[in-house]
Amino acid sequence: MRFVKYDTAEAFGADTLELLLENEVQNNLLVSFILRDGDKTGWLFATVKDGAGSVVLSAVWTGLPFNIVLYETGNKPNGAALTVLADGLKALGYTFPGVLVEQGLAKRFAETWTDKYHLHMSMNIMRLDAVSDTAKAPGAARLMRADDFFYLPYWLRAFAEECHVEVDDIQTNAERLKAWMKEALFYVWEDGHPVSMVANTRNTQNGAVVNWVYTPPHYRGKGYALSNVAKLSREMLNRGHKFCCLFADAANPTSCGIYRKIGYADLCVFDAIEFGGENA
DSSP states (O other): OEEEEESSHHHHHHHHHHHHGGGTTTTHHHHHHHHOOSOOTTOEEEEEEOTTSOEEEEEEEOOTTSOEEEEEGGGOOOHHHHHHHHHHHHHTTOOOSEEEEEHHHHHHHHHHHOSOEEEEEEEEEEEESSOOOOOOOSSEEEEOOGGGGGTHHHHHHHHHHHHTSOOOOHHHHHHHHHHHHHHSEEEEEESSSEEEEEEEEEEOSSEEEEEEEEOOGGGTTSSHHHHHHHHHHHHHHHTTOSEEEEEEETTOHHHHHHHHHHTOEEEEEEEEEEESSSOO
């Protein structure tokens, strides 16, 4: 087996995209990394190939503060490939805060990479092919407007804090929202005033990824998030996407239950494992 590092996302995609699309929802991050426009300077694209030249392990890292993301071709465990990948990355001086991937692979890579790691969180990857009929919450969805910027950057920060992911400053969130107004689909649910948000900020080749689902605590329990996610999901399917998918906190039965009511089904579980600390 041999370790291969790629200079461009295009070169990496030429070797891996077809394989990743065999499990497109599971690989929604990796596929979107290949397809996404924009500057990818400093990103890591790597594979491990077997003796016949076939890719058996794929890896992408988009830089700090994010975790490395992996996929074993066909979800076939390959300990030898993990060792080759780890040795190749360490030889180049790479270090990562952690790994985000299907839970079995996450633990096996963590064990290969370091003798100290701990589970940060588990997330269900869910897929929807048709939106179920659900009761509509009071109010209606509308597209984000510039006058939403006085509160949405704070909602983005609150979302990140609740999801235990990297928290950006308010100015960074405001710049992100400005870009999304041009490139993404971002809905605000209004019931007299804004009460919930949801976005589609990236896609795979055939599907739409639903993200940034957030309702402030004092507005919860009224079905706003359910109606907003259903609205966005239906819109994405109507636009020609074959499916929608999302990540949901596996430890939050309320949010997972909301998505299942809409029509999302559990596909697999991803673990975010952080390196350092006590072993999980």
